[in-house]
Amino acid sequence: MTKDNPGFNTLAIHAGAQPDPTTGARATPIYQTTSFVFNDTDHAAALFGLQQFGNIYTRIMNPTQAVLEERIAALEGGTAALAVASGHAAQLLVFHTIMSPGDNFVAANRLYGGSVNQFGHAFKSFDWQVRWADPSDPASFEAKIDRRTKAIFIESLANPGGTFVDIAAIAEIARRHELPLIVDNTMATPYLLRPLEHGADIVVHSLTKFIGGHGNSMGGVIVDGGTFDWSKSGKYPMLSEPRPEYAGVVLHQTFGNIAFAIAARVLGLRDFGPAISPFNAFMLVTGAETLPLRMQRHCDNALAVATWLKTHDKVSWVSYAGLEDDPNHVLQQRYSPKGAGAVFTFGLKGGYEAGKRFVEGLEMFSHLANIGDTRSLVIHPASTTHRQLTPEQQVAAGAGPDVVRLSVGIEDVSDIIADLEQSLAKL
Ligand SMILES: Cc1ncc(COP(=O)(O)O)c(C=O)c1O
Known part of the structure; x- marks a missing residue:
């Protein structure tokens, strides 16, 4: 792309993709492989230690997935993204990155029914509590916040009601309480609305819907807005404290405005495993081109x-x-x-x-x-x-x-x- 700030239609087709350097293939290839050969032992050690970015194993990262991630991050105006197996997997990994047992988050009560179930029932097994608020009344979110609250969650355009939410008003409450605002933008898609422009910090999608667009492939994505200070309050230890499994690396300090996407990948996706298949990533990249x-x-x-x-x-x-x-x-x-x-x-x-x-x-x-x-x-x-x-x-x-x-x-x-x-x- 020659322009510094290409338009949305151009990004939908080109962001994240180049002709394959080895074969010249113009469409994004399906890298149908579980694993990637290391250059040498030092290279392998650098990849495992997070000193260098690169492909290790498709549960964690894969070049077809990477094109999808860059494309959606570009369309949403985020700093980075993580593609996963479904919209629900994206939500699980987002909350895993910020919640500890006994914590709560405040969510709109007008949500996709599966999310109401996930938050209200499945998350109880982790001792993560959801508190419901009325998305047509931003003040109702503030009333539910206490010292164990870790985030606010809304859908930009609610499923099934098809109602829009005053994102900026809720973002203002989140900012005042130093909480990240997480927005499910599945129904609107970044073509209609980009939540990060209205104060959201994290965007999630079920790519299964309009972005894939053809009813043939499951997928989900987490977009890091790069906007939230994960270290300031001390409430997000996964990002702000040394990680024992990575020789004491502090993710926010090391990765700055892409730390959330990295944490969701190297601590959530790596350990829970809901990876998107390269084939589905290819289908969703293709779908995104005509979004x-x-x-x-x-x-x-x-x-x-x-x-x-x-x-x-x-x-x-x-x-x-x-x-x-x-x-x-x-x-x-x-x-x-x-x-x-x-x-x-x-x-x-x-x-x-x-x-x-x-x-x-x-x-x-x-x-x-x-x-x-x-x-x-x-x-x-x-x-x-x-x-x-x-x-x-x-x-x-x-x-x-x-x-x-x-x-x-x-x-x-x-x-x-x-x-x-x-x-x-x-x-
Ligand atoms: C708004 C919304 N968010 C999340 C999901 C969950 O996505 P998935 O089915 O890809 O797990 C759905 C599914 O219908 C949805 O409509």
Whole structure:
């Protein structure tokens, strides 16, 4: 790239990638190997001791993964990134890097149901506690902070509700309490919104969704904003104290503004092992190249579908921040003026039973538990993704009994609407 600051479309195609130096291959090769030959014993020792960067073993690092990492870091405006096997693995490694037993973090109660489960149940085994706050009320986060609080976690655009969050207001609270703000940017993607520009410190993604974009590969990523001082408060010993397994290296001191990404790799990924396969990394790199084109079409189609649904007599409400009269529209205009994303919910007058029948009546939409595919997708959260939550948690998460969630694809919008219309007609 010749310019110092290439545009987003250019970065989506080129960041992190060069023609293969050995073969000249132009597309990123799939380095399908478990391990890498050392030049000599000194080289091996330097790699193991963190004195030199380089490939050792694909559980820790691999050149195909490295292209994906550099690309996403560039798109988000971060200093470094770590690609892992899934979005959930990314979240696990983020919290492992900052939490000790007995610590807590404050999270928005409007999150993907799997994250509500991970935080509320699985994390209990580590004695990490989550405290829920209301993302539409930034002050509610502050009320939950105490001396054992280690971070604040939000989704920039919440799944399944499709609502935007005032990231800057929550970032301000995090900064005042010297806590990192972690933002899951899966639903918005950096094409629509870059949380680091609004005060976030760490960004995580399920790459499985819009960045991969074709519903064929799992992946997750942690982006280090390079913004947080991990040494100041003494609350993040994994980064600020000598590491016995690396001969006393202090990660923050040694690696500065990429220390978080390094710690998540050499202490989290290395020891827990949720590595992304080189093949999946290749698929996700390829997907990322068309992210801007796809994301704009997703948003345009979703707005047309939401506008149409709003006028339908079997639909009681539509929650899509792109609609001018939506209560979330002002935040959407401020944070994501190019569009409101592809995922949104609406309510059927017939409630729970109508929700199930409507999903069954669709022909082109696929009924499945994913978002961010080229194809249009549908799910009835109360009977599927959110069924393990209590009724109160379901409503708080925007997944009550009458709610249908759409992930609007990039097919012709007239065909998408025709499919919805024929299924609604059968109710
Ligand atoms: C917003 C959000 N975050 C995280 C995840 C978890 O990602 P993965 O399924 O890749 O583990 C999902 C999955 O649907 C999601 O929608």
